[in-house]
Amino acid sequence: MNIIKIKITAFMLSCMFFAMPAHSRTITDMAGRTVSVPDKIERILPYDSKTSILLYPVAFDLMAAKAKLPGTKKYSFIAEEYNAMPQVDINSTEEVLAAAPLVVIAGVYESDGRFESFAKLERLTGIPVVVVDLSVDKLDRTYRFLGNLLGRESKAAVLIQFLDIIYKQTGSLIAENQGGEKRVYYCLGSTGLMTDPAGSKHTEVLDYLQMDNAAKIPVPSGGHATVNIEQILEWNPDYILAAGFRAERNAYQAITSSQRWATVNAVKNQRVYKVPSRPYGWLDHPPSVNRISGVIWLSGIFYRLPADIVKKQITDFYRLFYHYHLSEREYKALFE
Amino acid sequence: MIQLENVSCGYGNKTVLSGVNLDIHRGDLTCLLGKNGTGKTTLFKSILGLLPLINGAIRYRDQSVREISHRDIARLISYVPQAHGTPFPYKVSDVVLMGQHIHASGFLGKPGRKNRETAMECLDTLGIEKLADKSFSRISGGEKQMVLIARAMAQEPSFIAMDEPTANLDMGNSVRVMKVARALKEKGYGVIMNTHTPEQALDYADKVVLLKDGKVFRHGTPDEILKSGTLTDLYNTPVELVDAIISNGEKRKLLVTI
Amino acid sequence: MRNLPYIIKFFMLASVSLLLILLSLMVGRYGISFAEMVSFFKSLFADSVSIKPQVSTVILNVRLPRVWAAFLVGGTLSITGAAYQGMFRNPMVSPSILGVSAGAGFGAALAILLGLNSFMLQVSSFIFGTGAVAAVYAVSLAAGKKYDRNLTLILSGLVVATVFSALISILKYIADPDDTLPSIVYWLMGGLSGIEMADLRFIVVIAAAGLILLTMSGWKLDMMSFGDDEAKTMGINVDRFRFWVIAAATLLTASAVSISGIIGWVGLLVPHTARMLVGSKNSVLLPASFFTGGVFLLIVDDFSRTVAPMEIPLGITTSLIGAPFFIFVLMRSSKD
Numbered sequence: 036m037n038i039i040k041i042k043i044t045a046f047m048l049s050c051m052f053f054a055m056p057a058h059s060r061t062i063t064d065m066a067g068r069t070v071s072v073p074d075k076i077e078r079i080l081p082y083d084s085k086t087s088i089l090l091y092p093v094a095f096d097l098m099a100a101k102a103k104l105p106g107t108k109k110y111s112f113i114a115e116e117y118n119a120m121p122q123v124d125i126n127s128t129e130e131v132l133a134a135a136p137l138v139v140i141a142g143v144y145e146s147d148g149r150f151e152s153f154a155k156l157e158r159l160t161g162i163p164v165v166v167v168d169l170s171v172d173k174l175d176r177t178y179r180f181l182g183n184l185l186g187r188e189s190k191a192a193v194l195i196q197f198l199d200i201i202y203k204q205t206g207s208l209i210a211e212n213q214g215g216e217k218r219v220y221y222c223l224g225s226t227g228l229m230t231d232p233a234g235s236k237h238t239e240v241l242d243y244l245q246m247d248n249a250a251k252i253p254v255p256s257g258g259h260a261t262v263n264i265e266q267i268l269e270w271n272p273d274y275i276l277a278a279g280f281r282a283e284r285n286a287y288q289a290i291t292s293s294q295r296w297a298t299v300n301a302v303k304n305q306r307v308y309k310v311p312s313r314p315y316g317w318l319d320h321p322p323s324v325n326r327i328s329g330v331i332w333l334s335g336i337f338y339r340l341p342a343d344i345v346k347k348q349i350t351d352f353y354r355l356f357y358h359y360h361l362s363e364r365e366y367k368a369l370f371e
Numbered sequence: 372m373i374q375l376e377n378v379s380c381g382y383g384n385k386t387v388l389s390g391v392n393l394d395i396h397r398g399d400l401t402c403l404l405g406k407n408g409t410g411k412t413t414l415f416k417s418i419l420g421l422l423p424l425i426n427g428a429i430r431y432r433d434q435s436v437r438e439i440s441h442r443d444i445a446r447l448i449s450y451v452p453q454a455h456g457t458p459f460p461y462k463v464s465d466v467v468l469m470g471q472h473i474h475a476s477g478f479l480g481k482p483g484r485k486n487r488e489t490a491m492e493c494l495d496t497l498g499i500e501k502l503a504d505k506s507f508s509r510i511s512g513g514e515k516q517m518v519l520i521a522r523a524m525a526q527e528p529s530f531i532a533m534d535e536p537t538a539n540l541d542m543g544n545s546v547r548v549m550k551v552a553r554a555l556k557e558k559g560y561g562v563i564m565n566t567h568t569p570e571q572a573l574d575y576a577d578k579v580v581l582l583k584d585g586k587v588f589r590h591g592t593p594d595e596i597l598k599s600g601t602l603t604d605l606y607n608t609p610v611e612l613v614d615a616i617i618s619n620g621e622k623r624k625l626l627v628t629i
Numbered sequence: 630m631r632n633l634p635y636i637i638k639f640f641m642l643a644s645v646s647l648l649l650i651l652l653s654l655m656v657g658r659y660g661i662s663f664a665e666m667v668s669f670f671k672s673l674f675a676d677s678v679s680i681k682p683q684v685s686t687v688i689l690n691v692r693l694p695r696v697w698a699a700f701l702v703g704g705t706l707s708i709t710g711a712a713y714q715g716m717f718r719n720p721m722v723s724p725s726i727l728g729v730s731a732g733a734g735f736g737a738a739l740a741i742l743l744g745l746n747s748f749m750l751q752v753s754s755f756i757f758g759t760g761a762v763a764a765v766y767a768v769s770l771a772a773g774k775k776y777d778r779n780l781t782l783i784l785s786g787l788v789v790a791t792v793f794s795a796l797i798s799i800l801k802y803i804a805d806p807d808d809t810l811p812s813i814v815y816w817l818m819g820g821l822s823g824i825e826m827a828d829l830r831f832i833v834v835i836a837a838a839g840l841i842l843l844t845m846s847g848w849k850l851d852m853m854s855f856g857d858d859e860a861k862t863m864g865i866n867v868d869r870f871r872f873w874v875i876a877a878a879t880l881l882t883a884s885a886v887s888i889s890g891i892i893g894w895v896g897l898l899v900p901h902t903a904r905m906l907v908g909s910k911n912s913v914l915l916p917a918s919f920f921t922g923g924v925f926l927l928i929v930d931d932f933s934r935t936v937a938p939m940e941i942p943l944g945i946t947t948s949l950i951g952a953p954f955f956i957f958v959l960m961r962s963s964k965d
Contacts, residue, residue, distance in 0.1 A: 104805060208806070223811070224811070224812050225746070225747060225812070226747070226822070226823035228822050228823055228940070229811065229815070251938075251940075252937070252938040252939050253939070253941065258814075259811045260939045260940075261815055261820065261822055261939065261940040261942075262822075262938060262939055262940055263657075263658060263691075263692055263822045263934050263940050264691050264822070265657040265658040265659035265687055265692070265934070266658040266659070266938050268659045268683060268686070268687060268691075269659045269660065271659050284744065284746055293690075293825070294686060294690050295686060295690040295691055295825070298680075298682050298683045298686050298687065
């Protein structure tokens with residue numbers, strides 16, 4: 036009996052070793068996990084959609100696929116090659132194996148610390164999972180790590196340079212503009228009553244810009260909370276940022292035209308803004324490198340970064356990160 | 372008079388009874404007798420218009436019952452079901468008032484004051500006016516049967532069909548219900564009832580119809596029909612009828628099983 | 630209480646309703662002092678009294694539509710629940726027994742997924758809600774007259790509702806979890822947070838018509854609860870009457886659900902409460918259910934919108950209150 040068990044275990048172990056490439060090195064990923072990866076990583080798979088966007092600018096040629104997102108249509112304002120990439124559902128072990136990546140890369144927040152699903156994927160497929168950090172203010176470090184891991188140091192250097200400019204600029208803007216009106220209400224969906232409250236990972240951009248998320252309520256497990264209009268009147272935010280769900284109407288129209296909202300400070304002072312959403316949301320959806328465009332845009336709104344600089348930096352961002360050249364007209368179209 | 376001409380009836384395509392020829396007269400108490408499952412209830416439902424006829428015709432004053440609406444059938448013949456409960460507790464007076472539905476005189480087909488008076492009269496006639504304000508679900512089985520009879524009377528029909536009116540009643544209540552049935556017939560209603568108790572037919576019926584094997588086995592007056600032999604045949608168990616003289620000198624027939 | 634004349638009972642119910650509507654206007658997340666409240670009511674009659682614009686916005690544009698909506702939706706669901714309980718001779722039947730909620734839920738989820746506006750969402754959920762019941766009715770006709778009609782209706786209702794629930798699950802599955810999924814989930818839990826006066830135009834008319842028509846046919850419903858055969862022999866065209874009750878009840882429920890989302894239990898519980906107050910006679914029970922249901926949902930909604938900064942979906946609150954109440958009713962009825 037025991038001999039059979041040992042044989043089976045030995046067989047399973049050998050299967051795992053066969054799946055692993057012969058030349059491997061041991062690294063520590065950004066979550067402090069020790070992972071054994073091949074010397075040369077020629078084929079990678081992003082764990083989810085936020086990692087897909089992160090990896091695309093630095094390692095498009097290595098990506099076996101992008102993450103499958105239900106209900107996803109074609110993305111605009113991003114290079115066609117990205118749309119053309121096949122999709123893999125990470126929950127389908129067979130699809131993952133068929134894509135045959137040498138490494139799966141998973142972007143997370145430092146705070147997450149829950150890696151069981153990664154360990155499970157490693158157990159099921161024998162493919163190592165490397166965890167990288169997605170915090171909006173530490174993306175330079177993330178790209179440095181990815182550059183080293185994947186042997187894409189020069190590509191990463193360009194992105195890091197751009198990010199450093201933005202981080203420095205943001206730091207000095209915040210330092211110069213202490214005080215003032217800080218309360219921001221961030222809403223989702225078509226009614227403007229769904230929000231990601233303070234402390235939610237979906238509103239990290241506001242925290243990074245040291246603005247005050249008006250919705251100070253417990254964060255529900257799904258991230259989104261529905262509040263009622265009276266509560267918003269009570270909070271009386273100075274700014275409203277309306278993110279429409281892709282398929283739904285943006286709440287901007289409802290907020291600016293309805294009498295119910297008319298007495299809110301932000302509405303009175305015409306500080307209601309539609310959050311651009313193409314190819315990805317500027318503040319969230321998903322929370323990845325796409326949020327850098329939100330940082331630039333909001334620096335213009337909150338800290339009066341001149342419009343021509345905003346435009347230049349956004350255009351640069353799209354060129355570097357989405358491999359897309361924004362025309363004058365397209366730049367305007369982003370805000371409509 | 373209700374005439375059944377060569378009636379075949381049953382459920383869907385399944386014929387339960389066939390070739391039934393019967394006349395049911397006002398002022399008569401007609402009893403249907405037969406074993407379980409011989410089609411007594413089926414025939415009832417056909418007469419009440421609840422089941423479509425497979426063949427033949429039921430006529431009332433030369434008009435086919437098939438051609439008249441539920442409302443008109445309701446004016447012609449009313450139905451006393453076996454005493455039962457309702458899922459909701461209605462007041463007895465409201466239950467009786469339901470019989471007046473087809474005569475409703477109030478606003479938009481709702482019952483009016485005249486209907487309420489008629490309903491109360493029916494309760495009076497049966498001597499159960501004291502039940503009027505009680506809940507139908509809380510009165511006894513015998514009282515329920517009386518209330519249902521009152522409701523049938525409130526329909527002001529020519530005929531009243533009673534489906535085994537004494538089935539779940541004790542002896543005293545059975546006798547009271549049968550006496551009411553006799554009183555109704557004497558008032559001029561045509562009463563037709565199902566029963567499993569041949570004694571009731573002996574004591575109260577004017578006409579007896581025996582059903583057997585999907586046909587009318589015999590029909591006629593109790594004196595003609597109810598004999599030891601026919602009843603033994605009908606129920607497949609030995610039965611004898613004996614003549615007896617009861618204490619007040621009246622001559623009666625008694626049924627004895629052997 | 631039980632032996633008071635109906636007129637007095639209805640006078641009491643109407644007064645309680647009115648009082649609660651007034652009280653509900655005074656509670657909410659936006660703090661309005663009693664003095665402000667008084668001067669608001671004064672300002673309705675005298676132009677000279679001036680008030681903060683926020684106060685009038687909150688009371689007239691936020692609370693008033695919501696209070697009305699809660700009252701109408703609660704009343705509508707309850708009166709149809711009572712009518713169905715009478716017609717199906719079953720005190721455990723709810724307005725959604727014939728699949729209207731499942732159908733409406735599918736219609737709404739589809740509209741959210743297609744990005745239709747809030748009016749079209751209501752239209753879509755109304756159409757699918759009534760369509761589901763039409764399908765149930767057709768299926769029950771096809772089942773033939775061999776079986777009890779009420780039974781075939783309830784069984785086909787179960788089948789059609791299951792199909793629509795599965796369809797809703799499909800839509801939820803293909804909906805983007807970062808995007809439309811939260812809106813669908815929130816809608817399915819029921820709530821009145823986005824309600825405006827314009828949303829109520831339709832339901833006001835339907836609810837008023839339904840209240841009058843069903844109350845008038847309450848008399849026949851009493852007779853229906855004695856069973857099809859008895860009702861027929863008392864001169865009711867049972868099939869035609871049943872069709873009209875189902876049609877009216879479906880219009881009522883679908884119009885309520887289309888603005889409120891799926892709110893369970895109200896239509897099941899309130900008729901029992903009303904029955905304790907006024908007895909079983911449908912011509913009295915139906916209007917009593919309407920008012921009791923209106924008051925009930927009004928209180929529940931007041932709770933949902935005031936107790937926490939986040940909206941508590943109405944479906945959750947009614948179920949939490951509903952379940953223990955249901956047990957209470959069961960225990961009570963088993964004593965009878």
